[in-house]
Amino acid sequence: MTKGKQGQVRSGADQLPEWAASHLNGKRIGLLTNPTGINREFVSTIDVCASIPSVTLAALYACEHGIRGERQAGVLFEDETDPRLGIPVISLYGKIKKPTPEMLEPVDVVLFDIQDLGVRFYTYMTTMLYMMEACAAAGKPFVVLDRPNPLGGEVVEGGLLVAGFESMVGSWTVPFRTGLTIGEFARYVNDRQERRCDLHVVPLSGWSRDMEYPDTGLPWLMPSPNMPTMDTVRVYSGNCLFEGTNLSEGRGTTKPFEQIGAPWIDGDELSREVNALGLPGVHFHPVTFTPMFSKHQGALCNGVHTFVTDPEAYKPLESALHLLHTVIRMYGDKFEWIPPFKEGRKNFIDYLTGSDRVRTTLHEEAGLRQLVHDWAAEAEAWKQERAPYLLYPMTGSEASR
Known part of the structure; x- marks a missing residue:
């Protein structure tokens, strides 16, 4: 962990009001978020968006666990209306998981603000990818409010997903631990899409890759009901x-x-x-x-x-x-x-x-050894593949590799 840096990090959500003033003026925005969408002053990104006078918060989009984190793993749900704001909450974890053109009709641009774990099978990454594909098809900009990788951005662990095994718990050929922030992951996958979206990442300020989440000074909210600490x-x-x-x-x-x-x-x-x-x-x-x-x-x-x-x-x-x-x-x-x-x-x-x-x-000793060997090799190769998409420089021993 990095010492002496606590309290310096500002997330993309912390910088949204200033960024919106120059990039989103007059736009109807949709926000894909959950309870982790919060700034360092403990204000939810929903409320931040609703308070920006130059934009209109027109819709919320909810992924697994719901917009308020109220549902357990795997529980499907349908569209709702936010009781406080009176705007639609469109479900991306019901019968439909990939946004349709109709789901994007109420908005001009989609913002994403969810704390992920930098782990391939955490479903928020897949939901983001589906939204990026939908925005590309609809010709609407997609904005990621970047957040730290909780375990830092240096260490990665293989192996890579094999084509044909894509699902909600693995949507792209990346290793188990990507060593990327959610914004960096978006940059990586967008560059490899047949149809790219108009992607913008509002970067972190004050974060370095050797920082774990407790070093950031940002409030920790459970990303999902079974991820408490x-x-x-x-x-x-x-x-x-x-x-x-x-x-x-x-x-x-x-x-x-x-x-x-x-x-x-x-x-x-x-x-x-x-x-x-x-x-x-x-x-x-x-x-x-x-x-x-x-x-x-x-x-x-x-x-x-x-x-x-x-x-x-x-x-x-x-x-x-x-x-x-x-x-x-x-x-x-x-x-x-x-x-x-x-x-x-x-x-x-x-x-x-x-x-x-x-x-x-895995039941065989030789199979275990081969998996450990191959996945370590895939992780090393991944470090080179991800390098062009890093928004924050490598630090320490990893920087010289």
Whole structure:
């Protein structure tokens, strides 16, 4: 973490009134946001937009979890009317997830302000991409109010999504951890679209790539109901893989993604086995929990709690692969991959990981080693591919690579 820089960072939302005065005068704007759309004075971007006299806030667009973060993961919803502003709240997480031309008719320009995690399968990135495609087709500008990558902008982890495995939890060929801000990601994908949108990014001020979110001085609001703290964010890009299995990933507890388990796991035995691997920067401790909802609701689960002991050394994805491999090796008679949700669809783990390699090879020691090797190589190659799209320079050792 960078020391001595707390309180200096201004997000795109903090700079919106000044930017709007010179770029959006007289426009009807639509805002794609959620509760994380907030400035450093704790004013929501919805209210910021509504208070700018030179623009008209004509519509809100809501993605997974709703405009106020009121819905759990996977809960679909339809269009609503904002009770306070009396303007439409158009759902992008109902029957329709890709905006239609009719959805964009009320506005001249669309703004995006959502805190993401810099992780490929966090669905906000996909919703943004769909909106960019819709704006390109409609000939309407798209503006990203940039926000920090919570884990900084230097470290990346592979592997890349394979063509044919696109979904809401992976819409583009990028690694698990992109090492990009949401604005940089928009620049990258827009440059590769068949039809580019008129993209504008209102950049961060005072942010450097070696800063984690607590260094910024910006208020932290949960990006989604199961992402309460930075401890959760730190393990999410790895432990989210357990969503594709019949183990609980801790949803329905106060420690989602930090706790992994099932009724048939022996937590002492599992923690002893995985700790013996000597994985850097992490310790797995036996834990018992009872999910209040989601998988194994109401059942006593045993498993492990992931403690990050050295954030700089910890590799969440590699650690999760080793943990998952160990579970399969020890409990192969009870372990299962979640089956496809619909006929003709792939297993959910395939969408999460961007290919079928984890499902088809991780049970073998050689498969695990090959995955770790290949994904590390893909992450290194990605660093070069992302370089032209960085809005903020590299720092420290990474800058000289």
